Amino acid sequence: MTHTDIAIIGSGPAGFTAALYASRANLGVIIFEGTQPGGQLTITTDVENYPGFEHGIMGPELMEVFRKQAHRFGAISRYELITNIDASTRPFVLTNDKAETITADAVIVATGATAKLLGAPGEQEYMGFGVSACATCDGFFFRGLNVFVIGGGDTAMEEANYLTRFAETVTIVHRRDDFRASKIMVERAKSNPRIKFMLNAVVDEYVGTTINGMKKLTHLRIRDVQSNTVSDYAADGAFVAIGHQPNTSLFSGMLDIDDVGYIITQGKSSYTNVPGIFACGDAQDSVYRQAITAAGSGCMAAIDAERWLEETRHA
Ligand code: NDP
Numbered sequence: 001m002t003h004t005d006i007a008i009i010g011s012g013p014a015g016f017t018a019a020l021y022a023s024r025a026n027l028g029v030i031i032f033e034g035t036q037p038g039g040q041l042t043i044t045t046d047v048e049n050y051p052g053f054e055h056g057i058m059g060p061e062l063m064e065v066f067r068k069q070a071h072r073f074g075a076i077s078r079y080e081l082i083t084n085i086d087a088s089t090r091p092f093v094l095t096n097d098k099a100e101t102i103t104a105d106a107v108i109v110a111t112g113a114t115a116k117l118l119g120a121p122g123e124q125e126y127m128g129f130g131v132s133a134c135a136t137c138d139g140f141f142f143r144g145l146n147v148f149v150i151g152g153g154d155t156a157m158e159e160a161n162y163l164t165r166f167a168e169t170v171t172i173v174h175r176r177d178d179f180r181a182s183k184i185m186v187e188r189a190k191s192n193p194r195i196k197f198m199l200n201a202v203v204d205e206y207v208g209t210t211i212n213g214m215k216k217l218t219h220l221r222i223r224d225v226q227s228n229t230v231s232d233y234a235a236d237g238a239f240v241a242i243g244h245q246p247n248t249s250l251f252s253g254m255l256d257i258d259d260v261g262y263i264i265t266q267g268k269s270s271y272t273n274v275p276g277i278f279a280c281g282d283a284q285d286s287v288y289r290q291a292i293t294a295a296g297s298g299c300m301a302a303i304d305a306e307r308w309l310e311e312t313r314h315a
Pocket of ligand 1: 150
C-alpha cells in the first residue's frame with residue numbers, strides 16, 4: 001500500500017500551492033487531481049488578475065505551470081478521485097475510484113467549489129467565449145459591451161454592479177419577480193442607470209457563432225415564464241451567478257461544514273475539527289473565491305500541516 005506524509009485532495013491553485021510548500025519542506029506529497037485536473041481555472045481563458053504575469057496567462061497554462069512547479073520539488077500527481085477517507089485511524093486511509101487504498105499522515109482538502117450552471121444548450125460550448133461564471137475574472141473583457149447576469153441573489157447584484165465598470169449595459173435576468181438578494185443590494189442595482197432588469201425570465205439557450213475560428217456568444221434565447229414567449233436578445237457576455245457549490249460532500253459527517261457546504265476552519269488557520277485534516281481554497285471560502293486567495297490559503301494549509309506533523313511526530 002502506498003503511504004505518503006501528506007495527501008492533497010484537489011488540484012486547483014490551493015492544492016498545488018499546498019503541494020509546492022509541503023514538498024519544499026521535504027515532505028512526501030501526493031496530489032489527487034480528481035475529476036477536473038487543474039480545477040476551475042482550466043475552464044477559463046485569459047487570467048489577468050493573477051500576480052506575476054504582467055500580460056496575463058491562459059487559465060489552463062497557468063495551472064500547468066502550478067503543476068510543474070510542485071512536481072519539480074517531488075510532489076506526485078495521481079489522476080484519481082478520492083471516494084472515501086477513513087479518519088478514525090492513523091494514518092488516515094484514503095480510497096480512490098479504483099478501490100485502491102493509500103495511507104497518509106495528514107490530509108489537505110483543496111477540493112474547491114463548482115459554480116452552479118443552468119445546464120442550458122450552448123452553455124458549455126461558449127464557456128470562456130462570452131459565457132462566464134466569474135465577473136471579477138472576466139468583466140474586464142467586456143468594456144463597452146452589452147452583458148447579461150443571470151440570477152437574483154447577492155452575487156448577481158454584486159456582479160451586475162461590478163460589471164457596470166466595464167460594460168455599456170448590464171441586464172439582470174431573473175426567473176422570478178422577487179429577489180433572494182438583500183434589499184440594499186437590489187436597491188443599489190436598481191439605482192444604477194446602466195443596469196436593466198428582465199424579470200420572470202429564463203435563459204433557454206446560449207446562441208453564438210464562429211468568427212475566424214474563434215467561438216463567440218452573440219445572443220441569449222430568453223423565455224418569459226408568464227407568457228411562455230421566447231425571444232432572442234443580442235448579448236456579448238452572459239454571467240451565470242446562481243450560486244456556488246463547494247465540493248465537500250465527501251467530508252459530510254467527518255468535518256464541520258456550514259449550511260451551504262463550506263468546510264469550517266478554525267480562526268485564521270486551515271485547521272478543521274479533525275486534527276491532521278486541513279482545508280484550503282474555495283472548499284472553505286465563501287467570500288473571496290479568487291485564485292490568488294486560494295493559493296495563499298494552500299500555502300497556509302501546507303505550513304499548518306508541516307507544523308502539525310512535526311509536533312505530533314515528536315510528541
Ligand atoms: P443564492 O443562492 O443566494 O442565489 C442564487 C440565485 O440564483 C437565486 O436568485 C436563485 O433564484 C437563482 N437561481 C438558482 N438556480 C437557478 C436556476 N437553475 N435558474 C435560474 N436562476 C437560478 O446565491 P448567491 O451566490 O447569490 O449568494 C450565496 C451567498 O453568498 C448568500 O448567502 C449571499 O447573501 C452571499 N453573498 C453576499 C454578498 C455580499 O453581502 N456582498 C455578495 C455575494 C454573495 P431563486 O431566488 O428563484 O431561487
